[in-house]
Amino acid sequence: xxxxxVCGNGLGTSLMMEMSIKNIVKxxxxxxxxxxxxxxxxxxxxxxxxxxxxxxxxxxxxxxxGGKIVSLQNMVDKAAMKERISAAxxxxxxx
Numbered sequence: 001x002x003x004x005x006v007c008g009n010g011l012g013t014s015l016m017m018e019m020s021i022k023n024i025v026k027x028x029x030x031x032x033x034x035x036x037x038x039x040x041x042x043x044x045x046x047x048x049x050x051x052x053x054x055x056x057x058x059x060x061x062x063x064x065x066g067g068k069i070v071s072l073q074n075m076v077d078k079a080a081m082k083e084r085i086s087a088a089x090x091x092x093x094x095x
Contacts, residue, residue, distance in 0.1 A: 054072065
């Protein structure tokens with residue numbers, strides 16, 4: 001399972017979310033590679049799940065990336081993040 005976190009520049013925001021998601025998948029007992037990229041690189045990145053804030057998620061949909069897109073309203077709300085990541089993992093049969 002590969003999870004890619006996306007933000008505009010692939011630096012601060014996506015790195016913060018990546019660290020949170022690594023903890024979430026560890027807590028869930030799911031083996032997943034978690035990485036982060038900038039929006040421009042997302043289309044060329046193979047991933048099962050793409051995670052971004054709602055504005056980034058809309059752009060991922062427009063780019064037609066090849067994976068499940070998880071949209072987050074608030075990147076620091078770890079409970080909502082865990083809920084959405086869990087739902088995506090369940091949908092893909094990894095949980």
